Amino acid sequence: MLQNNQQKTIFLSAPHMSGNEMKYISDAFKTNWIAPLGPNVDAFEKEIANYVGVSEAVAVSSGTAAIHLALSLLDVKRGDKVFCSTLTFVASANPILYQGAEPVFIDSEPETWNMSPRALEKAIKDASRVGKLPKAVIVVNLYGQSAKMDEIVFLCNQYDIPIIEDAAESLGSTYKGKASGTFGKFGVFSFNGNKIITTSGGGMLVSNDVEALKKARFLATQAKEPALHYQHSTIGFNYRMSNILAGIGRAQLEVLDQRVTARRLLFNRYSKDLCSIPGIQFMPELKDTKSNRWLTALTIDKEITGTSVHSILNALSEENIEARPVWKPLHMQPLFEGLSYYSHSENMSVSEGLFSSGLCLPSGSNMSEEDQMRVIKCMEELLKLKV
Numbered sequence: 400m401l402q403n404n405q406q407k408t409i410f411l412s413a414p415h416m417s418g419n420e421m422k423y424i425s426d427a428f429k430t431n432w433i434a435p436l437g438p439n440v441d442a443f444e445k446e447i448a449n450y451v452g453v454s455e456a457v458a459v460s461s462g463t464a465a466i467h468l469a470l471s472l473l474d475v476k477r478g479d480k481v482f483c484s485t486l487t488f489v490a491s492a493n494p495i496l497y498q499g500a501e502p503v504f505i506d507s508e509p510e511t512w513n514m515s516p517r518a519l520e521k522a523i524k525d526a527s528r529v530g531k532l533p534k535a536v537i538v539v540n541l542y543g544q545s546a547k548m549d550e551i552v553f554l555c556n557q558y559d560i561p562i563i564e565d566a567a568e569s570l571g572s573t574y575k576g577k578a579s580g581t582f583g584k585f586g587v588f589s590f591n592g593n594k595i596i597t598t599s600g601g602g603m604l605v606s607n608d609v610e611a612l613k614k615a616r617f618l619a620t621q622a623k624e625p626a627l628h629y630q631h632s633t634i635g636f637n638y639r640m641s642n643i644l645a646g647i648g649r650a651q652l653e654v655l656d657q658r659v660t661a662r663r664l665l666f667n668r669y670s671k672d673l674c675s676i677p678g679i680q681f682m683p684e685l686k687d688t689k690s691n692r693w694l695t696a697l698t699i700d701k702e703i704t705g706t707s708v709h710s711i712l713n714a715l716s717e718e719n720i721e722a723r724p725v726w727k728p729l730h731m732q733p734l735f736e737g738l739s740y741y742s743h744s745e746n747m748s749v750s751e752g753l754f755s756s757g758l759c760l761p762s763g764s765n766m767s768e769e770d771q772m773r774v775i776k777c778m779e780e781l782l783k784l785k786v
Contacts, residue, residue: 406718408720408721409719411694411759412694413763414593414599422646424647435640435641438642440639447648451570451579452581453607454607455606455607456612457604457612459638459640460601460602460637461591462490462587464619464636465588467636468604468618468636469584469585472614473561473584475495477498478500479500480502481502482503482533483729485507486541486729486749486750491729503533503738503741504728504739505740506742507541507749510683510685513546517744518742523554532558533560534560535563536555536560536563538562538563538565538583540566540568542568542759543690544572544684552583561583562584567589567591567594568691570691571691572690574687584606588605590648595655595693596658597648598644599647618636619637619638622635658691661764662692662693663692676782677700679782680700692762694760695762697757697758698753698758708755708758711758720773723759725758760774
């Protein structure tokens with residue numbers, strides 16, 4: 400492949416502005432609502448709650464903050480255990496450590512790449528036998544694809560274990576007609592700069608438990624009690640979203656459905672043009688679900704293609720194309736060394752296989768067809784030369 404370092408960089412998932420953000424930002428400046436309170440925050444919360452179909456939402460500084468608040472509301476503390484998907488970004492599990500609790504990692508399964516109900520059932524039964532059920536289960540919807548929520552909800556309900564649905568990557572996705580992020584006690588969204596819509600940095604905690612979210616607002620505002628002298632009886636956090644960032648979010652939410660359509664189109668084009676190459680398999684979409692296809696993810700069989708994910712990533716980088724490996728499973732991270740892990744089956748760790756063979760291609764909703772064809776041609780040259 401000819402290297403051309405003068406070509407523009409194609410980013411993995413660049414922010415995509417709607418053009419209407421400045422209206423809401425200007426309103427915030429005109430009214431001097433600059434602090435982490437204000438009309439944009441209130442409206443953004445209502446608009447997200449309405450969009451996904453829940454009673455209420457709380458806008459916070461990050462998806463990580465939303466997970467931390469959910470764990471705090473569930474009274475997770477030192478000595479407790481929380482089950483968590485292993486194939487995810489570290490932010491899904493770090494808040495467990497914030498609370499002094501211990502994560503137990505659950506493998507993926509092949510049809511969604513998300514939490515394996517089989518592995519979860521084994522972990523719950525083991526925990527039940529020793530009288531130490533988890534205080535919560537954190538289920539992650541990877542790259543926009545919902546986990547097998549029917550099976551997971553059924554299992555958790557049997558043992559009265561609350562679910563935190565980490566839908567940081569799956570806003571706009573659905574599972575059997577219901578919005579991603581609305582199946583658990585709490586749902587979590589992220590508006591980081593690379594997400595399907597962004598506030599530059601921010602997150603949202605959603606729930607049908609209005610009283611719990613009232614407490615979440617209290618905790619997220621330094622647990623400040625109603626007294627002029629700043630009374631505090633509980634540990635709180637500085638987690639509320641600013642009115643300016645919420646304004647960006649409102650403009651972004653207006654075009655969310657368009658962004659989902661654009662990313663699904665990108666996925667379909669990648670799949671159509673590359674699926675005929677032996678050794679390539681794209682991330683599946685479970686029946687009766689709709690993924691927002693936040694990132695187009697696929698696996699490369701090294702034995703068939705004759706090349707590794709690492710080699711492909713390096714070659715794409717030389718062409719100024721930003722791609723990424725699939726998340727490194729958390730049970731393999733040095734931070735979590737020695738903690739419990741339940742694999743999908745005795746002889747199969749699905750998440751480890753996906754990590755060794757998976758990669759994510761540029762998937763931004765503002766990516767031109769010309770740029771996508773540049774990526775596709777690079778992949779074709781890299782792989783067909785090896786077949």
